[in-house]
Amino acid sequence: MRYAMALDTRKCVGCSDCVVACQTENNVPLGFCRDWVKEVVDGTYPNVSIELRSERCNHCANSPCVRCCPTGASHFEEGGIVLVEHNKCIGCGACIESCPYEARYSHPDGYVDKCTFCIHRVREGLDPACASVCPTKCIYFGDIDDPNSRIVNILKNRKFKSLAPEAGTKPQIFYLL
Amino acid sequence: MKEELFVSGRNIPNIDPYLNIWHWQIPSYLFLGGLAAGILFFAGIFTIMGKENKMATTVKIAPMFTPFALMLGLFLLFLDLKHKMWFWQLYTTIRLESPMGWGAWVLMIMTPISIIWSASYLTEIFPNWDWKFKFLKTFEAWIIKNRILIAWPMTIYAVILGIYTGILLSAFNARPLWNTSILGPLFLVSGMSTGAAVILLLSKDHKERKIMSRIDILLIIIELFFITHLFMGFKAGSEAQINAVNLFLGGSFTAPFFTFVVILGLLLPALLEVLELRGFKVPVVIPAILILAGGLIFRFLIVEAGQITRYLY
Numbered sequence: 409m410r411y412a413m414a415l416d417t418r419k420c421v422g423c424s425d426c427v428v429a430c431q432t433e434n435n436v437p438l439g440f441c442r443d444w445v446k447e448v449v450d451g452t453y454p455n456v457s458i459e460l461r462s463e464r465c466n467h468c469a470n471s472p473c474v475r476c477c478p479t480g481a482s483h484f485e486e487g488g489i490v491l492v493e494h495n496k497c498i499g500c501g502a503c504i505e506s507c508p509y510e511a512r513y514s515h516p517d518g519y520v521d522k523c524t525f526c527i528h529r530v531r532e533g534l535d536p537a538c539a540s541v542c543p544t545k546c547i548y549f550g551d552i553d554d555p556n557s558r559i560v561n562i563l564k565n566r567k568f569k570s571l572a573p574e575a576g577t578k579p580q581i582f583y584l585l
Numbered sequence: 586m587k588e589e590l591f592v593s594g595r596n597i598p599n600i601d602p603y604l605n606i607w608h609w610q611i612p613s614y615l616f617l618g619g620l621a622a623g624i625l626f627f628a629g630i631f632t633i634m635g636k637e638n639k640m641a642t643t644v645k646i647a648p649m650f651t652p653f654a655l656m657l658g659l660f661l662l663f664l665d666l667k668h669k670m671w672f673w674q675l676y677t678t679i680r681l682e683s684p685m686g687w688g689a690w691v692l693m694i695m696t697p698i699s700i701i702w703s704a705s706y707l708t709e710i711f712p713n714w715d716w717k718f719k720f721l722k723t724f725e726a727w728i729i730k731n732r733i734l735i736a737w738p739m740t741i742y743a744v745i746l747g748i749y750t751g752i753l754l755s756a757f758n759a760r761p762l763w764n765t766s767i768l769g770p771l772f773l774v775s776g777m778s779t780g781a782a783v784i785l786l787l788s789k790d791h792k793e794r795k796i797m798s799r800i801d802i803l804l805i806i807i808e809l810f811f812i813t814h815l816f817m818g819f820k821a822g823s824e825a826q827i828n829a830v831n832l833f834l835g836g837s838f839t840a841p842f843f844t845f846v847v848i849l850g851l852l853l854p855a856l857l858e859v860l861e862l863r864g865f866k867v868p869v870v871i872p873a874i875l876i877l878a879g880g881l882i883f884r885f886l887i888v889e890a891g892q893i894t895r896y897l898y
């Protein structure tokens with residue numbers, strides 16, 4: 409089992425519903441976020457192209473944050489979900505420095521926090537909050553080891569990329585182009 | 586032209602513009618670690634060479650400052666932690682892949698060695714010192730007899746500690762400015778140079794100072810070579826690396842780096858030391874203080890700049 413997410417950059421309208429849904433679902437403190445939407449504008453008017461990307465922790469298969477954590481607070485859960493165990497985290501900040509995607513932040517309570525793929529929902533068979541609220545249904549979540557899953561299907565039929573694969577992190581979030 | 590905008594949530598001062606999570610504590614910790622490593626390295630190596638009486642300050646007096654430097658360093662590391670109540674977990678886990686983890690362990694091993702070493706010289710330096718308890722006296726006598734036995738691991742650990750201060754940063758692939766193996770040797774040499782500066786400050790023996798000045802000049806030359814090498818390596822690297830090094834070659838870190846680190850922290854003290862060796866009267870405090878300040882600023886700049894550099898995607 410290997411959980412992954414595919415986001416359709418052509419269907420995304422940048423409404424930021426996923427961001428708000430995450431903040432509500434996970435009680436993210438005010439002024440922080442676990443996911444965010446980036447708009448990348450390429451070219452000069454009138455020849456411009458826009459890519460809208462909802463970004464979050466990539467739940468990397470070769471994750472530097474898990475490697476550099478001195479206490480094992482950052483660890484892998486089932487399906488490769490990268491989690492931080494709050495009571496083991498000493499807040500040294502090493503994992504924040506190690507993440508090429510700037511996906512982690514220091515929670516006001518001291519520990520480090522980030523996207524969990526809504527593991528509490530996934531364990532109940534639900535989609536992560538962001539995927540479930542997206543009005544254009546552009547977020548696909550699932551098991552890429554299961555050949556019949558929706559996410560495998562869409563990755564088979566579309567062109568896609570991941571972010572900074574050259575960082576060697578084996579990111580598990582894919583952007584459909 | 587490529588432009589990146591945040592549509593949502595992300596344009597908030599708490600997380601962006603860059604994830605500057607390490608402030609003054611980490612560079613100061615690295616500075617103190619490097620400095621202690623430098624002093625203990627010289628103390629160990631001159632003992633192994635059998636020169637403890639010729640290099641009395643280096644071997645006997647300067648190391649007395651290292652337990653304090655190391656403990657202060659550990660305290661600064663503690664200050665850096667945001668979840669302080671869980672601090673002890675650093676020492677209940679051994680994770681070899683984590684530079685933060687094994688750094689804490691190296692310091693934990695180095696501190697007692699430095700305490701034992703300094704304590705064994707207390708009665709020699711302060712003749713009125715009394716250990717009070719018999720077992721302490723027996724222990725002291727044993728150590729004094731077996732100093733060489735301690736000097737070896739101390740020298741080796743000093744090198745590990747010195748290199749570690751660079752490895753802590755270079756292990757982060759995500760920060761292009763740090764992600765180069767030359768940072769380990771560079772921080773080691775710089776740490777040794779600051780250690781030598783402390784010895785120069787403390788020593789009253791003209792001959793000893795001369796030897797340390799010579800060593801220091803050599804270290805500064807090696808350091809300049811490493812810095813050039815570091816920059817050249819980046820210049821020949823990927824775009825992320827080129828952007829990283831451009832912070833120091835034209836970017837916002839250029840002026841402080843070249844003024845305080847290269848000119849005031851390396852070139853000027855080296856020149857003053859050469860002049861002194863040639864017989865000119867230069868108060869030794871000046872080059873020593875310059876080297877110490879340069880070393881500290883160097884670490885501040887590298888830690889600060891590294892946190893700005895990132896992968897481009």
Ligand code: SF4
Pocket residue numbers: 464465466467468471472473474490506507508509510511512522577
């Ligand atoms: S995106 Fe960052 S925080 Fe998430 S697994 Fe990868 S390195 Fe760790």
Ligand code: SF4
Pocket residue numbers: 476477478479480481482492496497498499500501502503504519520
């Ligand atoms: S901040 Fe916490 S989760 Fe991150 S590396 Fe340190 S102990 Fe591990």
